[in-house]
Amino acid sequence: MKTGSLLQATVLIGAIALATASFAQKKYDPGATDTEIKIGSIMPYSGPASAYGQIGKLHMAYFQKINDEGGINGRKIKLLSVDDGYSPPKAVEMARRLVEQDEVLFIFQSLGTPSNSAIHKYMNAKKVPHLFVATGATKWGDPKDFPWTMGWQPNYQTEGRIYAKDILATRPNAKIAVLYQNDDYGKDLLKGLKDGLGDKAGRLIVAEATYEVSDPTVDSQIVSLKGSGADVLINIATPKFAALAIRKVHDIGWKPVHYLNNVSASVGSVLVPAGLDKSVGLITVAYQKDALDTQWANDPGMKEFVAFMAKYLPDGKLSDALNAYGYSVAQTLVQVFKQCGNDLTRANIMRQAASLKDFQLPLLLPGIKINTSPTDFYPIESLQLQRFDGKQWVLFGKVIE
Amino acid sequence: MDAFIAQVLSGLVTGGIYASVALALVMIYQATHLVNFAQGELAMFCTYLAWTMLDAGFPYWAAFAATIALAFVCGVVIERVVIRPIGESSVLAVVVVFIGLLVIFNSLAGWIFTYTVKPFPSPFPAEPLFGNHYVSSHGIGAIGVTLVVLALLYAFFRFTSLGLAMRAAAQNPVSARLVGIRVGWTRALGWGLAAAVGSIAGMMVAPTVYLDPNMMAGILLYAFAAALVGGIDNPWGAVAGGFLVGVLENLLGAYVIGTELKLTVALVLIVGVLVIRPSGLFGRVTVKRV
Known part of the structure; x- marks a missing residue:
């Protein structure tokens, strides 16, 4: 009898301890449960910027891998x-759907400055x-x-200053x-460049030309820029236009020192x-390998990474830098989950x-x-x-803050 | 002066692009009296077919010819399967179908071929002719091809009875039927020919602007401007309009209004022509007997 009551007491205390412990630790908002974390993402799988949809495909594959390995703290990640279509009004509709109807815990890696600008206030008002x-963009x-919004990659102004x-x-x-592209992205990078040049900007920058994403070519712009007598060209263009500009610069026999923005640094697609x-x-x-x-x-x-790609995303090309990008961001998110x-x-x-x-990722450059x-x-x-040496990018200088 | 010449010549090259797509618009207009918004996407899709064949190792001109044939079949099939059932119900219904086709072809291309920009080979030499720094050999070659297509189209409508029948069927279907023209089939033929002309335009455009599913989105707008400026029922006018729009856009963008407003030039041209001279610079003014 005596041993019995002791055992009972131990079990009872143990049970209480366990209950309070779990009560203190497990806290959930909509989207999170004991077995699953449901998150949303908004990607341009169709429309003019659909090349970036590859990032979303990579996320899916990476979370599949995490889930196959048992998830995070026993929870599977479900990514909606x-x-x-890179359309801001559609992004608003999708954000509302994800938050209000699907009740995701949060929205991860929604893509594109216009789309994110459109849902910026909504997300912060909803505290999601x-x-x-x-x-x-620098504004994230x-x-x-906007305490509920955070970017990831180096912002355009930092790049311009470098x-x-x-x-x-x-x-x-x-x-x-x-x-530069005539929108927030182009102007943001240009601002970084001008800030970095300081009071010399007015003297050093001799010509500026813009293009619209609906322009078939940028030939005319390049001809104008060459005509200004410049010896340095800053190419702030998205992949297709960056490629058009690089080719035209070469074809008209212009040989400036040519800075190409990181957005279009992909060897395979630009x-x-x-x-x-x-x-x-x-x-x-660069910041990625x-x-x-x-x-490497x-x-x-x-x-x-190569092994992961072969197993989980066999039709994704290693040459497409967007894959490495999506991989690193997904790993950062997993780190956040672990800390949570x-x-x-x-x-x-x-929080x-x-x-x-000082969190380091396998695909970021050393340092x-x-x-x-x-x-x-x-x-x-x-x-x-x-x-670029004709085959690949060769790093030079030190890591610049 | 050097920059000025470069602007004019590069304007002619882009103008050649607009002209080639404008020709396809003229073709479909001549055959159906409708403006097909999906013309650009159809051309883009056919260009992907060409790319697939080239990727599989076909020689260029074989792929070129096969693509034109496939495009022709594709155009006829679309007319028979999608357009014909709507018949003459209403212009609006047809326009909605055109927009539907536009979206379908765009998404289909993206789905099958991905949205990554692809280089498309040119049949012309890689190095500029005579070592000039103004225009690539492809630019000149593409203009040449456009002019050949133009001559063929002109001859077709002017000198063949089929071309005449097609114009008649588009202008007055009832009377045309009464004199024994099979209006349904001339329309299908018109669709096929427009698709074929479009596919040539696509294959000539792609080496310049790279192949991607959105290749034609911007170009189509300029092509509309070109076709309207020249007169949408006149192949010569459409081509002249294309060159005019290309050069005007470059010169105004570079020297007058700045690059921000380049696209506006095309839109102003469209509206201006429609308001002041709806038949275009070279179009025939239609007079209706009341």
Whole structure:
């Protein structure tokens, strides 16, 4: 009898302890349960920017891998990835559907500056995390006014400032011509460039030309820019237009120092169409390892990525840098989940996303780390310059903050 | 001066692109008296067919010819299967179908071939002719091809009885039927020919602007402007309109209004022509007896 009551008491205390423990730890907002974390994503699977839809496909594949390995803390990740066709009104419709009807925990990597701008206020009014948005605009790192939105990749202004630094260091008397897409993205990068050049901007920039995404070619713009007598060209264009510009610059016999923005640094989808021989000497910034670059052939992180691609996304091309990008972002999210533990509330998701410390990813260049804080919503802020040698990008210089 | 010449010549090359697509629009208009919004997407899709054949190792001109034949069949089939059942119910219904076709072909191409930009080979030499720095050999070659297509179309409508029958069937279907023209089939033929002309345009455009499912989206708008400026019932006019729009757009963009407003030029042209001279610069003014 005595032993019996002791046993009973132990069991009872144990049960109470367990119950309170789980009560203290497990906290959920809509979308999270003991077995599943449901998140949403908005991608341009159709429409003019549909090349980026590849990122969404990669996320699906990566979370499949995580789920096959047992999920995170026993929870499977369910990603509802929907198509907005790169159309802002459609993005609003999709965000509302994901938040109000599907009740996802948060929206992850919604793509495109226009689409994200359209849902920016909605997400913050609803207090639903709008996490690691897939755009390089600078406005996503504003924790004071928009505490529920965070970007991921280096923003365009940082990139523009780095080009400015390099120009000032290597050719202080450059005559700069700028080709840019006539929208927020183009103007954002241009602003970074001008900020970086400081009071010299007015003197050094001798010509600017814009294009619209509906323009068939940028031939006329390139001819105008060449006519300005510039010896440095800053190419702020999306893949197709970047390729058109690279080819035209070569064909009209212009030989400027040609900076190409990172958005279009893909060898497979930009430089190959433009012509590899015409791309020699291009300069861009990088923060990711290039899967085609032989110097990473024996890199453990790269090997893991190649194996992952072969198993989970066999029809995705390694040459497409968007795959490596999606892979790294998905890994960052997994880290956030790990840090969250059993507290899967929306507030904690943002808290943990804003406390990534010196987090390193297998596909980021050595020396580039992810750092966030409650006042720093820019995960990646350092970049390294690289030059195209006709076959691949070759890094040079140091990692620049 | 050098820059000016370069602007004019590059305007002629882009103008050649507009002209080639405008020709397909003229073709379908001559045969059906309708403006087909899906013409550009159809051409883009046919270009993908050509790309598939080239990728599989076909020689260029074989793939070129096969694509034109396939495009012709494709056009006829679309007319028979999709357009004909609607008949003459209403213009609006047909326009909705055109827009539907546009979206379908665009998505289909994206789904099958992905949206990644693809380089498309040119049959012309890679290096510019005579070492000039203004226009690529392909640019000149494409203009040449456009002019050949133009001559063929003109001859077809002007000198063949089939071309005459087609014009008659489009202008006055009832009378045409009474004199023994099989109106249904001339329309299908018109669709087939327009698709074939479009596919040539697509194969000439793709090396310049790269092949992707949205290749024709911007071009079609300029082609409309070109066709309207020249007169949509006149192949010569459409081609002249194409060159005019290309050069005008470049010169105004570079020297007058700035690059931001280039697209506006095309839109202003469309509206301006419709308001001031709806038949276009070279179009025939139609007079209706009341």
